[in-house]
Amino acid sequence: MDYLRKEFYDSVKLNDTIFDFIQNSSLDGLMYWDLENPGNDWISDKFWDTLGYSPNEILNRPSSWRTTINPEDLKSVNKNLQKHYDDPSFPYDLTSRYKHQNGSTVRIRCRGLAIRDKDNKAIRMVVVCSESPKEKESSEKFRQLLEIAPDAMIIVNNDGRIVMANQQTVKIFGYSKEELLGNLVEMLMPGRSASHHHHLVGQFFKSPKTRGMGSGMKLFATKKDGSEFPVEISLSPLKTEDGMLVTAAIRDITEQKRSEEIRQISDRLTLATQAAKIGIWEYDIVNNLLQWDDKMFDLYGISKSSFSGAYGAWQKGLHPDDVERSEEEVRLAINNKKKFDTEFRIIWPDQSVRHIRASALVQRNDKGEPLRMVGTNWDITERKRSEEIARKMASLKSKSKEMEQFAYIASHDLKEPLLTIKNYAKLLVEDYGSELHGEASHFTTSIVKASTRMEELITGLLEYSMLGSNHRQLKEVDCCKTIESVLHDLGGLIKSNQALVKTENLPMIKAFPLEIKLLFQNLIQNAIKFKKEGIQPIIIIAVEKIDGGWKFKIEDNGIGIAKNHKDKIFTIFRRLHKQNKYEGSGIGLAHAKKIVELHNGEIWVESEPSSGSSFYFTILTELL
Template structure:
């Protein structure tokens, strides 16, 4: 009866309990035992333990033998590595039981498999060691400090090192770091605020190490009894972070000094981020800007918009990187040239996720380039006119000299008096023509060397009136109507003698080549243009010039286009040179039988 009850109690025990005979065969066991160690069998009664658990280690079997001889044994956790490599942690208690005659009848044993818990614990320890996280605790009543193994390792102190609170704090680097931890610990103790900070300690071997220190205080009845926390070696990470910070600070200084704007476009979320320089480049404030790509598109010059958008799309599509130049319009209307370079970042599947780029202002470069091109144009034009001039000199002087030599040759042989007189007349004409040509060439050279510093502010209307007065007789004789629409106060930057000569030439040309079919009308008007220029339009209703035929040589030397006894082909050539000497320009439009229209571009004053 007694045995039955005992058996019954053992069966329902919440632990793995078993009673063995001296042969280590089961007399009785709990259900838990059969679940945990019995391979699922309902009853193990009469079976040998070593048949049920053949992998029972030798050391454990020896303990069984010892206990059957009278010893007791218990263990809170023993690791066994089985021949197949599996790890098992066991915890047990066992002692022999005795019969009425006080003879050992077998063993009574409690056993627990704690493998899982032990592995987790091991893993945690390992993790702490890998993350170099140590723990510490200060008992305020005894001022005793407890450091875990890793905390000691971080401090590089021996395993038996036992610090007090003050010594612990003195590991922090003198100055800001030590003051900071003192402040934080004091605050925690007095106000109960926890801390989490990154500071430098100097280890026992004198190395500087960045640590993350976390801690909090435990208070009972307003009195701090304990402070505790963790301690992590973050030296490598922190130094990398600081190095990155240094590099990024340097970059920031460089981009700021070079006025390079950096932008970062999150393609997935259509989010554009600009640094401060970008806003400066686009002449806007961060508060004006929504941070989306559309805002950038709004700032881009309309003529460059489509090309720029295509460029970005092509970069995202992977056709080619977006490296472009475009104009932006500042809110005040100013146009700036921007150079952009960028790269598209892709995820592992090659999908575009980010676009990072730099912008900088190349307006000054562009202006310099334009200026250089202008200079080049002027130089090549001057070179051209020099060639032209050389050609004129050779051609015109040669034609006169060849006539002179021919005529004098005839004269030396001619005996007929009348013919001699005729030849002498021609010789006289040829000489006069030569003289005239030399004068013209001289005039051209003077225009070419005309100094720009003779330029001054000249009243346009006064000059026109002066020329009209000079030509009054001629205008009256030809019944020319002159309409002048020039504001009284208008002035141009010009060499007065050149301006006189140009206007005189245009007036006389218009009179000379007026149409016999209608009364001549000349109209002169002046307008200020936006770009600092003043345009004088001089038009007549005369014969007109076939520009398709003569356009290219209209302003050339010795080019005439009408049958007129006074047509010499020098006037417009000089006019053009005079305009250019004053940094001006002359343009012409004309229709045969309708009239001619000259546009003179002057610099405003």
């Protein structure tokens, strides 16, 4: 069989692959030293891998293995080597402690053979290394325990640097193991607490009395992306032959914190709403389930046994006209597009209608995904009834004022043109009879003018009195198309005055179509009529969404209105300018005011003389 050994030796000499296979498979390291030139040591990569180093980390360091051995063990190594060099019969076989890259201790058995010259002098040294089986098995078990731990586990040395981290640490913090190992543990903490923690670690290693650093400490940690999150940390000492290490178990308690906050909010809401008769509800978005407190069942007029707890059970109780809008409010809140704060109607089992106000918060996970809605309901039926009564009373009051104004006009302003007609008619008959020449022509002209004026006043008065008297229904009105129609009707006026009308994106509104068109027509017509001499009229129409409807603004660059006239302009037949300067009956803005009030809104003006005017009005019909 000797031929096989010789053949094997020759194969190893000629084929590096065989040698690499042997030393990587059966050994934990191989060394070859030049004893004639001390410091020139060849050390296999497997040795450094056993200690957790990469070959690049130990380049250009002669005899670098000596820097990793325990100083006390190095003395024994040197002593035994010298004995082996002096006496070939004295074997070199020694187990020593080496420092792993992560700070832990590794026991390695080294067996060596000196290669000698013809004078029996040791000139080379071959050393084979193998990790202690028990040590290796124990180390591997420890690493496996760290990896299967449900929490992030890190080990920190007495310099405060991370020497070991499990995969859960990588998952929670977002760093790779390469980024973690060797760095200060403060990289995982907010800057405001890093220095304090560094001080605690220092105290921990300095004095045994301070080593009870505790468990279950609730702090904040920082991920690689800079975001902070709450954690619970437990620290414990890990004694090694090289000194003391710290093992830290870190648990992400974001969900726990969120649950605690929800419980606290729920407790506070319960206490705060008992007297206010406010119902509390929670909607599990993921499982499509609703949970109500006792007050919710009172608000909806149903029993617990008749409530399934499904989302559809709430939908079923909604007024048919409010279902689509209410569901849209929920959808917008879940998609983080709008705060959930709305009103809707519900129908009780006895078919009575109740008005409900609802608000809620949407709770999300760390990815921003919606988990649940927690909210409140309260009954606003009485408030709505009071508002309706107030509106009706305001309407009656407004009509009463209209009647007063009508009576005043009928008894005063209408008498003037009527008397003129009568007087001239009388003179015409008494003095001239059937011959109409001379002064008769003048009288005739006056009669025509007075009659025309009277006709305008009567027509305007009739139009005003008819506003809102019909039984038209509120409809969806496209304001863009309405403005286009108004501009077409006023085309001649706009062209002759070279007026420019600008609009923003105008909405669809719930309104009386003909009245809303008349409203825009009166305001735009006035803006053009009361222009500055020599200045192109520019009218800008803007709108914004408000609770229950819309607020419009019609701005012009005209002559403006004095402060003491702002309230007068909306009075029927009230004119601020002479007829020969600005034609009209003085009824346009009174029409506008009445139309706005028919839509439960208000109208007002902001203006200064020579600075243009901005007419504002609201259309509040969305809840009708």
